[in-house]
Each structure stands twice: as structure tokens, then as C-alpha cells.
Amino acid sequence: MSKFQISCHVLLLCLPALGWTQQSxxxxxxxxxxxxxxxxxxxxxxxxxxxxxxEAKGRIKLDVVVTDKSGKPVSGLGVEDFxxxxxxxxxxxxSFQAYDGTVQKAHPPAEVxxxxxxxxxxxxxxxxxxQQIESFLLQNGGHLAAPTSIFLLxxxxxxxxxxxxxxxxxxxxxxxxxxxxxxxINRSAGAWGAVERFEFSLKMLTAIVDSEGKKPGRKLLIWAxxxxxxxxxxxxxxxxxxxxxxxxxxxxFSTALRQARxxxxxxxxxxxxxxxxxxxxxxxxxxxxxxxxxxxxxLKVLAIQSGGRVLSPSNDLTGEIDTCVQDAGVFYTxxxxxxxxxxxxxxxxxxxxxxxxxxxxxxxxxxxxQP
Numbered sequence: 001m002s003k004f005q006i007s008c009h010v011l012l013l014c015l016p017a018l019g020w021t022q023q024s025x026x027x028x029x030x031x032x033x034x035x036x037x038x039x040x041x042x043x044x045x046x047x048x049x050x051x052x053x054x055e056a057k058g059r060i061k062l063d064v065v066v067t068d069k070s071g072k073p074v075s076g077l078g079v080e081d082f083x084x085x086x087x088x089x090x091x092x093x094x095s096f097q098a099y100d101g102t103v104q105k106a107h108p109p110a111e112v113x114x115x116x117x118x119x120x121x122x123x124x125x126x127x128x129x130x131q132q133i134e135s136f137l138l139q140n141g142g143h144l145a146a147p148t149s150i151f152l153l154x155x156x157x158x159x160x161x162x163x164x165x166x167x168x169x170x171x172x173x174x175x176x177x178x179x180x181x182x183x184x185i186n187r188s189a190g191a192w193g194a195v196e197r198f199e200f201s202l203k204m205l206t207a208i209v210d211s212e213g214k215k216p217g218r219k220l221l222i223w224a225x226x227x228x229x230x231x232x233x234x235x236x237x238x239x240x241x242x243x244x245x246x247x248x249x250x251x252x253f254s255t256a257l258r259q260a261r262x263x264x265x266x267x268x269x270x271x272x273x274x275x276x277x278x279x280x281x282x283x284x285x286x287x288x289x290x291x292x293x294x295x296x297x298x299l300k301v302l303a304i305q306s307g308g309r310v311l312s313p314s315n316d317l318t319g320e321i322d323t324c325v326q327d328a329g330v331f332y333t334x335x336x337x338x339x340x341x342x343x344x345x346x347x348x349x350x351x352x353x354x355x356x357x358x359x360x361x362x363x364x365x366x367x368x369x370q371p
Contacts, residue, residue: 101329227299
């Protein structure tokens with residue numbers, strides 16, 4: 001048995017207010033809902049918990065990646081190069097730190113988490129994804145640029161390494177031995193199969209965010225797979241009472257990803273199809289419960305809103321991982337105090353701009369303010 005298999009832990013935590021998906025489909029279909037995936041009592045990543053640094057109450061911290069026209073991260077900028085807009089109103093930057101990945105390094109360094117999604121992929125796609133991740137780990141003689149972990153999302157939960165590693169050779173060897181264990185949820189259950197995977201995937205993402213949020217430092221969570229079903233269309237339209245818990249969950253994910261300092265990335269093998277770009281219709285922040293819909297919690301929407309990226313499906317997954325990982329070393333961290341809020345979960349659009357031509361800043365696209 002490999003070191004990976006011996007030392008991994010399984011995550012299975014409940015996500016509050018996830019009942020909206022059951023309410024958003026027809027009542028007749030609800031009677032055919034299958035039982036939810038079994039939950040494990042095993043504690044979540046107990047070996048990896050650490051205290052996160054405290055901040056001034058209410059202050060918001062942002063990790064910002066600045067790229068040039070070719071998409072490469074840019075270093076060497078100062079606080080004077082940045083402007084912050086909160087609901088299109090200028091905001092005051094209260095703290096600023098630049099990291100160039102060489103002289104000025106983040107402590108702790110940004111961690112890369114490679115998640116293989118076996119729940120929303122068939123076995124052949126899982127096998128091909130694993131092989132390409134193995135190729136990434138073996139590059140440069142197995143010397144990884146950032147501390148890296150492998151997460152496996154299966155029917156049983158999320159299996160993880162106890163500690164991130166810079167040894168790609170050892171990680172590739174351990175990953176090769178787990179392929180026989182990889183299983184997928186049966187996707188032949190029609191609409192309710194989609195609902196089951198939607199709920200289960202979000203539960204697992206919640207568990208990861210809750211656990212990783214207890215650790216200091218920035219994390220790049222690279223989700224290898226197309227993500228869970230978006231649940232769009234007439235059969236899944238959220239309406240009425242189902243929208244309030246949905247809106248609350250949208251606000252919680254937005255806040256939790258930012259506070260955990262997790263940038264979410266979406267990559268997948270294959271070719272684009274008609275559904276590849278549907279997420280673009282849901283990128284604007286949800287301001288009220290009446291506007292909430294299931295696709296607002298899709299993987300790609302959460303990725304863009306977290307400050308991460310969505311890469312189009314490709315046959316070169318190794319190259320796509322390289323593209324994501326280059327964001328780990330060069331970035332900026334700034335903070336500001338939000339204005340007074342009039343109500344709970346008051347949505348604020350957020351923009352960080354750079355006053356130099358040809359440069360683009362990427363960070364959280366909004367936040368939910370509290371009174």
C-alpha cells in the first residue's frame with residue numbers, strides 16, 4: 001500500500017442550506033430523489049489544521065494577480081500603481097505587500113492543490129487526467145515550484161495528502177498506485193443524478209474550504225474536471241422560498257473562499273461544447289435572493305469570482321496546470337475597510353485596477369458586507 005493511501009484522510013461535512021436544489025425541481029420528480037451519498041464521521045484534515053493570522057475586525061484582505069497581455073504575472077509594482085473601486089466608489093488601500101517569488105517570497109508560500117474529480121468524470125477521463133497530472137509532477141526532474149498537494153474527490157469523500165510536498169517524483173509514484181481505487185457515481189439516474197452530484201460536490205468543496213481556511217497563506221485550488229452540473233433550464237429554475245437558502249449559500253461561498261485565501265481554478269481535458277461557456281451568463285454578483293439561481297454556484301462561476309481562472313477544455317492538461325501554477329509566486333496582497341452596511345449580505349461589486357497600460361488585475365470580484 002502506498003504512502004499516499006496510508007496517510008490520506010477522508011472529508012465528508014454537511015453544507016447548511018443546501019436543500020434549495022430539491023425545491024427547485026418539480027414536486028413529482030422530488031418523490032424519486034435517491035438517497036444522498038453516505039457521510040463519514042472521519043474528521044476533516046485534522047493533521048493539517050493551523051491557526052490563521054488575525055486581522056482587524058471587518059477588514060477585507062485581497063490577493064491580487066497582475067498579468068500582462070500574454071497572461072504572465074507581473075512583479076515590481078507599488079501601491080501607487082493600484083486603485084480600488086467598491087461599488088464604483090474609490091476605496092482606501094490600508095496595507096500592501098508585493099511578492100515576486102524570488103527576493104520577496106510569501107511566508108508561508110502559496111500552496112497548490114491539484115484535485116482530481118472522479119465524481120463528475122467517467123473512468124477513462126479520470127485515468128487520462130491522472131496521467132497528465134503525473135506528467136506535471138515529473139517535469140523539471142520532479143522539482144515542483146510550489147508546495148503541492150493531491151486531492152481525490154470520490155464517492156467516499158475527499159482523500160488528501162497529510163502535508164504538501166515539493167517532491168514531484170514521490171508524489172507521482174504514489175498517485176500511480178491509487179488509480180485502481182478511483183470510482184465514479186453512477187450518472188445514469190437522469191435529472192436526480194445531476195442533483196446528487198451538484199449537492200455532493202458542493203459539500204466536498206465546503207469541507208475543503210473550511211479545512212484549508214484554518215491554515216495561513218494563499219492556496220490555488222486547481223479543480224481537474226468539468227465541475228458539477230449547473231442545473232439550469234426550466235426543470236431546475238429556483239423560485240420563491242427556495243431562493244433564500246440559495247442566496248445565503250452564494251454569500252457564504254463568496255466569503256469563505258476569500259477569507260480562506262483560496263483562488264479556484266477550473267481545468268478539464270477534452271474539447272469545448274455548447275455548455276462550455278454557459279457560466280459567463282452568471283458572473284455578475286447576486287445582489288438579492290430573488291436573483292439567485294442554481295448556476296450561480298457552478299464551479300466556473302465560483303472560480304472567476306474568487307479571482308482564479310477558467311481555462312477552456314484542452315488535450316494538454318499538463319500545460320494548463322503550468323499556466324495556473326505560475327500565479328503562485330508573483331502576486332500582491334492589499335487590504336481595505338468596507339463601508340457601513342445597511343443589511344446583512346449586502347453585495348458590493350469590487351474592482352482592483354492597475355494604472356499602467358496592458359496590465360490586468362485579477363482578484364475577488366465582489367463581497368457580501370455585513371452590518
